[in-house]
Structures are given as C-alpha cells and as structure tokens.
Amino acid sequence: MGCSSSLPDRSAGRLSGLNNAENSGVPDAKNLRVKLVLLGDSGVGKSCIVLRFVRGQFDPTSKVVTVGASFLSQTIALQDSTTVKFEIWDTAGQERYAALAPLYYRGAGVAVIVYDITSPESFTKAQYWVKELQKHGSPDIVMALVGNKADLHENREVPVQDGIDYAEKNGMFFIETSAKTADNINQLFEEIAKRLPRPSSS
Amino acid sequence: MENADVFLGLQDFLERMRQPSAADFVKSIKSFIVSFSNNAPDPERDSAAVQSFLANMEADFRAHPLWAGCSEEELDSAGEGLEKYVMTKLFTRVFASLPDDVKHDEQLSEKMALIQQFVRPENLDIKPNFQNETSWLLAQKELQKINMYKAPRDKLVCILNCCKVINNLLLNASIASNENPPGADEFLPVLIYVTIKANPPQLHSNLLYIQRYRRQSRLVAEAAYFFTNMLSAESFISSIDAKALSMEETEFEKNMEFARALLSGLSTDVDGLSSQIDQIAGHDPGESTESRHKTLKEDHLVQPKSLETKPSNKEDQLSITKIPSISELENRGAAMLLKEDQTSKVFRDYPYLFAHAGDLTISDVEDLLNNYKQLVFKYVSLLKGSGGGSATFPSSGSLAQAHHHVETVKESAENRVLEQNIGLPKDTDTVDDGPNRVSNQENIESDFSKDEVVPPSKDNHDDTSE
Ligand SMILES: Nc1nc2c(ncn2[C@@H]2O[C@H](COP(=O)(O)OP(=O)(O)O)[C@@H](O)[C@H]2O)c(=O)[nH]1
Numbered sequence: 001m002g003c004s005s006s007l008p009d010r011s012a013g014r015l016s017g018l019n020n021a022e023n024s025g026v027p028d029a030k031n032l033r034v035k036l037v038l039l040g041d042s043g044v045g046k047s048c049i050v051l052r053f054v055r056g057q058f059d060p061t062s063k064v065v066t067v068g069a070s071f072l073s074q075t076i077a078l079q080d081s082t083t084v085k086f087e088i089w090d091t092a093g094q095e096r097y098a099a100l101a102p103l104y105y106r107g108a109g110v111a112v113i114v115y116d117i118t119s120p121e122s123f124t125k126a127q128y129w130v131k132e133l134q135k136h137g138s139p140d141i142v143m144a145l146v147g148n149k150a151d152l153h154e155n156r157e158v159p160v161q162d163g164i165d166y167a168e169k170n171g172m173f174f175i176e177t178s179a180k181t182a183d184n185i186n187q188l189f190e191e192i193a194k195r196l197p198r199p200s201s202s
Numbered sequence: 203m204e205n206a207d208v209f210l211g212l213q214d215f216l217e218r219m220r221q222p223s224a225a226d227f228v229k230s231i232k233s234f235i236v237s238f239s240n241n242a243p244d245p246e247r248d249s250a251a252v253q254s255f256l257a258n259m260e261a262d263f264r265a266h267p268l269w270a271g272c273s274e275e276e277l278d279s280a281g282e283g284l285e286k287y288v289m290t291k292l293f294t295r296v297f298a299s300l301p302d303d304v305k306h307d308e309q310l311s312e313k314m315a316l317i318q319q320f321v322r323p324e325n326l327d328i329k330p331n332f333q334n335e336t337s338w339l340l341a342q343k344e345l346q347k348i349n350m351y352k353a354p355r356d357k358l359v360c361i362l363n364c365c366k367v368i369n370n371l372l373l374n375a376s377i378a379s380n381e382n383p384p385g386a387d388e389f390l391p392v393l394i395y396v397t398i399k400a401n402p403p404q405l406h407s408n409l410l411y412i413q414r415y416r417r418q419s420r421l422v423a424e425a426a427y428f429f430t431n432m433l434s435a436e437s438f439i440s441s442i443d444a445k446a447l448s449m450e451e452t453e454f455e456k457n458m459e460f461a462r463a464l465l466s467g468l469s470t471d472v473d474g475l476s477s478q479i480d481q482i483a484g485h486d487p488g489e490s491t492e493s494r495h496k497t498l499k500e501d502h503l504v505q506p507k508s509l510e511t512k513p514s515n516k517e518d519q520l521s522i523t524k525i526p527s528i529s530e531l532e533n534r535g536a537a538m539l540l541k542e543d544q545t546s547k548v549f550r551d552y553p554y555l556f557a558h559a560g561d562l563t564i565s566d567v568e569d570l571l572n573n574y575k576q577l578v579f580k581y582v583s584l585l586k587g588s589g590g591g592s593a594t595f596p597s598s599g600s601l602a603q604a605h606h607h608v609e610t611v612k613e614s615a616e617n618r619v620l621e622q623n624i625g626l627p628k629d630t631d632t633v634d635d636g637p638n639r640v641s642n643q644e645n646i647e648s649d650f651s652k653d654e655v656v657p658p659s660k661d662n663h664d665d666t667s668e
C-alpha cells in the first residue's frame with residue numbers, strides 16, 4: 001500500500017519561496033547542496049519518509065512520482081535565509097546488497113539511518129549501520145537516527161528511550177517520525193540542515 | 203544537462219574553434235592531445251590531466267570574447283563539445299588500455315554469460331509484481347549500446363537511459379498494483395538482473411572510463427546516483443556466488459557447470475555426432491512462431507560471443523558462424539545423458555517430467571504453465587541464438603538495416619566535422635577504428651533512440667522543489 005494515503009502534510013516549519021536561489025546548482029555559503037544517503041532494513045519506511053518530505057508542498061499526485069523514489073531532491077529554506085538542497089540517495093535494504101553500501105555513502109554529507117519502532121531487528125540493523133559508518137564513512141558525516149512508524153505505538157517494540165540513549169552515545173541526532181501521518185518528517189530534515197557544517201564564507 | 207543535444211553542442215563548439223580568435227584554444231587542444239601519444243598509459247595520471255585540462259579550458263572559455271554574453275547553457279554546451287572532442291581523439295589511448303582491465307572485462311563477461319543462463323528474478327529479490335522480463339529487454343538494449351559511443355557522456359547516457367527505462371517500468375507496475383513509487387529496493391535488483399542479461403560489452407572498462415574521463419563537475423546528482431548503481435551492479439555481479447543468489451552451493455555449481463557446457467557447445471565445432479542430425483528433423487528452426495520479444499531475446503543469447511569481444515578481434519566474430527544447429531546440440535546432449543548413470547538426478551529439477559496426468563492437481567497448473575512458458579522461451583531463444591531461422595524475421599531485419607544506415611550516416615557526419623574543423627594530424631585520429639562498427643551491426647535500434655527516452659536531467663527533479 002502507498003504511504004501517501006493519509007493526512008495532508010502541513011507541518012510547521014516549512015518555508016516557501018526557495019526555488020530561485022538554487023537554480024544555478026552551484027553551491028555557495030548561502031545555498032548548500034548536500035548528498036544524503038538513506039540506510040536501513042527493507043520495509044522500515046525509507047521510501048515513504050522521502051516521498052513525504054519531497055511531496056510535502058505538493059498534492060500527492062505531484063509529478064515527483066514520475067521519477068520513482070530511488071533518487072529525489074528537495075530544497076528547504078532555513079530561518080537564516082540560507083537554503084539547503086538535499087540530494088537523497090536511497091539504498092537497497094536487502095541483506096544480499098549490504099556489502100554495496102560503501103559505494104553509496106562515499107562522499108555523503110548526511111546519513112539517515114532508519115528503523116521501525118515495531119521491529120527490534122530493524123533497530124539492531126540500524127546499529128550495525130552506525131558502526132559501519134563510524135568505521136568507514138567520512139569522519140565529518142552528519143548522522144541521524146530515525147525511529148519510523150511512530151503512529152503504530154500500540155505495536156511498539158523499541159522504547160523511545162533506547163533510541164535516545166543509543167543516539168546520544170554515538171553523537172547522533174535522533175527523532176521518531178511517522179511517514180504515514182507526516183509527523184516530524186519536515187523536522188527531521190530541518191534539524192539535519194541546521195547541523196550541516198557551513199563553508200566559511202569567503 | 204544530460205539531454206542537451208550534444209551533436210549540436212559539438213558543432214557549435216567546432217564552429218567557434220574555427221574563428222580566428224580561437225587560434226590559441228585550437229593550439230592548446232592539439233598539443234594536449236598530442237602530448238598523450240608520448241606517454242605510456244597511466245590511468246591515474248591521464249585522468250587527472252584530462253580533468254584539469256577540461257576545467258581550465260572551460261574557465262578560459264568563460265573569460266574569452268568568443269563566449270561573451272553567452273548563457274550558462276551555451277558555456278555548458280561548449281564544455282560538452284570540448285569533452286567529446288578531446289575524448290574521441292584520446293579514446294584508443296585511454297580506453298581499456300591496460301591488460302588487467304581487458305582481462306577483467308573478459309572475466310566479468312564470461313561470468314555474466316554463465317549466470318544469465320539460470321538466474322531468476324527471485325534470486326535477486328525482485329518481487330513478482332515487478333517481474334516483467336519482456337519489457338526489461340528494452341533496458342538491456344540501452345546498455346548494449348554502450349560501445350557505440352566514444353565520448354564519456356554518450357556512454358553515460360546509455361547507462362542513464364537503461365536506468366530510466368527500468369524506472370518507468372517499475373513505476374508503471376507500482377501504479378498498477380497501487381504501491382509506492384519504486385525505491386532502491388526495487389530498482390537495484392532489476393538493474394542487476396538487466397545487466398546480467400544484457401552482458402554489455404567491456405562493462406568494467408566502460409565504467410572506469412566514465413569515472414575517469416566524464417567531467418567530474420557533470421557527474422553529480424541524479425547522474426551520479428544512477429552511475430553509482432551501475433558500479434554497484436558491477437561489483438555485485440563480480441562477486442556473485444551461491445549465497446548472493448540464495449542458492450545452495452551445490453545447486454549453484456551445477457547451474458554454472460550446465461551453463462558452461464551449454465556455452466561451450468554453442469561455440470565449438472561439432473564432432474562425430476553430426477551424422478545423427480537428421481533423426482530429429484522435425485525440429486526445423488524456421489518453424490518457430492514470431493514475436494517481437496523473441497527477436498530481442500535472441501540478441502542477448504548470441505551476445506556473449508559477439509558483443510563482448512574487443513572490436514579489433516575479428517577472429518572471435520567468425521566463430522559465430524560455426525555454431526552447430528540446435529538438433530546437433532540436442533543429439534550431443536542426449537548422447538551425453540545416456541552415458542551418465544545419474545540421469546534421474548539431472549531431471550530432479552523438473553518435477554513434472556515423470557508425472558502422470560492423474561498425479562496432477564489444479565494447483566499445479568500455474569506452475570506447469572510457467573514451466574512451459576520458460577521452456578518455450580528458452581527453446582526458441584536457443585534456436586535463434588544458434589543461428590537457426592535467421593531469415594524468418596524480415597521486418598526486424600530490414601529495420602536493423604535501415605537504422606544501421608542512419609547511424610553510419612550520423613557517425614560519419616560527426617566524424618567529418620571532427621576532422622575538418624580542427625584538422626588534427628592523422629595519427630591521433632581514432633574516430634574510424636572504434637567499437638562503433640561492430641556494435642552498429644549488433645544493435646537493432648538507432649542511437650537516435652537516445653532521445654526517445656529522455657535521460658534523467660537536472661531539470662527533472664529541480665521541478666520538485668519549486
Ligand atoms: N503505519 C506506518 N506504516 C508505514 C510508515 N512508513 C512506511 N510504512 C509502511 O511500511 C511499508 C514499507 O515502507 P517503505 O517506505 O517501502 O520502506 P523501505 O523499504 O524502507 O523503503 C509500506 O507498506 C508503508 O506503507 C509509517 O510511518 N507508519
């Protein structure tokens with residue numbers, strides 16, 4: 001089933017009027033461009049999160065869907081009038097493809113590691129990715145740990161505190177989201193944007 | 203700007219190069235190209251040299267009166283033109299120039315030729331509602347065009363077009379089954395499957411070449427993503443083993459052996475068995491029913507012999523003509539089976555072979571039908587692949603000719619432009635000796651179809667953030 005079937009997405013924090021700044025595609029101190037890689041088990045909701053984020057300002061039939069969800073980009077504006085263009089790289093979550101991940105996170109500025117709060121295995125897998133990135137990722141990569149499907153609280157098997165603790169221990173940003181209700185989806189990306197290293201203006 | 207018309211871009215670029223004020227540019231381009239002939243190939247150094255040369259030239263273009271008042275697009279197109287010009291000239295020096303790379307290509311191709319004989323979509327986690335082998339042939343075709351081009355950008359576009367075709371097919375399937383748009387979980391497995399089935403020529407060398415010589419600043423965003431998927435497919439295929447396909451070790455080995463036997467049977471001369479051919483005369487190669495996808499399917503079965511070979515290697519081409527007929531193969535196989543005392547083991551994978559009608563239940567029907575379809579498909583493909591019935595597809599045959607003609611015309615027009623305008627010394631001219639000829643004959647569709655499937659471009663997803 002699709003994940004676009006629920007509430008319209010109008011979470012606070014989304015700013016508009018940001019397309020002009022990024023037309024040239026040339027990043028500068030005010031207009032960042034960042035490669036974001038998505039990691040996590042199959043089925044935790046990676047695609048839904050991205051679609052929710054990218055379609056945010058559109059109705060769900062937006063033409064975004066015409067290119068699939070494996071690569072998408074979206075620009076957001078921050079309060080300080082800078083913009084951040086996220087280039088979002090999805091990765092295949094099936095076990096047999098796990099060894100290919102380095103090809104994808106090489107050169108990424110952000111890694112978003114997603115698990116499903118109803119699945120302890122997916123939380124274990126998320127920890128595996130954190131360790132792998134700490135070992136082999138770029139040292140200044142911004143990492144976010146995301147517990148998705150927060151709407152399924154009655155089936156919750158990973159306590160919020162476990163996510164918080166693990167993220168804190170590993171110096172990561174943590175958030176629980178629901179791609180279904182759109183809860184915290186924009187916040188996730190805005191928080192990441194704020195944490196990006198800024199190029200020293202020159 | 204993957205969908206800019208690079209042919210026009212090149213013409214425009216050459217046009218400007220003919221201006222008197224461009225004399226210095228022409229001089230530096232020439233001397234850069236000539237400088238390559240003085241050194242043995244060294245990919246690291248060569249790649250760095252090309253990248254910085256292109257970057258510097260582009261910066262110079264920007265500052266030069268020739269481009270005064272020009273838009274970013276025009277400058278970009280000049281950069282594309284330059285890249286295409288320089289790399290076409292350097293192609294034979296830098297493409298697959300190390301023995302190790304050539305060997306790697308051969309090994310990879312051999313592996314794909316074997317695995318394509320038995321890999322199933324399920325082995326790669328392709329979900330049933332996304333399985334659509336016939337349509338994937340279109341994607342395979344795109345990949346197989348990769349050696350028709352010399353410029354890194356054109357080769358890259360073949361890959362991007364392949365990805366685009368896959369994405370579109372997945373998207374249609376997802377809409378049909380009311381699922382989310384396809385993500386990497388859906389895309390990568392199909393790309394790997396399509397790559398194995400396509401067995402594109404010199405895959406490893408092509409990927410290295412794009413990586414090294416496609417201008418770095420243009421291999422970004424969506425193009426970079428899909429190119430990475432291709433690298434990732436190559437890496438996966440290189441290290442495919444039983445586990446990677448969720449097979450038992452013994453099953454995998456058996457499949458590999460069977461594929462080896464099949465391929466060596468297809469490429470070696472017939473021996474004494476040929477006298478028995480007529481026994482199974484009923485299987486006339488010409489009698490197969492025609493359909494578009496069968497013609498297409500044929501190509502990838504023949505292809506391990508034809509497309510993979512280095513363009514210059516004409517002897518390998520010849521061996522295609524010596525393929526034994528399907529009935530010869532059949533007889534030989536039957537003789538081998540009879541000699542084996544473990545025949546029943548061989549047939550263990552075909553559970554219905556010894557079944558009686560009364561044993562079957564209604565639920566077996568679907569399974570049987572699938573088995574039947576696969577068998578027919580394989581058989582007809584083999585017939586075609588072994589050279590039988592080549593005259594039975596007149597329509598697609600003449601189509602191929604027509605397109606081939608178009609291609610040749612276009613290529614040579616482009617080459618003429620390349621030569622006339624900057625007038626490089628003959629010895630650095632590589633345009634005529636490239637892979638184009640061989641693959642032109644192998645590819646049914648013209649390279650104009652590059653424009654039919656609009657490659658992913660920056661503009662596409664920039665729309666998403668308006
Ligand atoms: N209840 C609920 N279901 C979700 C949520 N996000 C995704 N799903 C469902 O989980 C399944 C897998 O989602 P998908 O985005 O394809 O996962 P991916 O494999 O990580 O990309 C789909 O059936 C989605 O509808 C969520 O936040 N809440």
Ligand SMILES: [Mg+2]
Nearest residue numbers: 047385386387
């Ligand atoms: Mg997904």
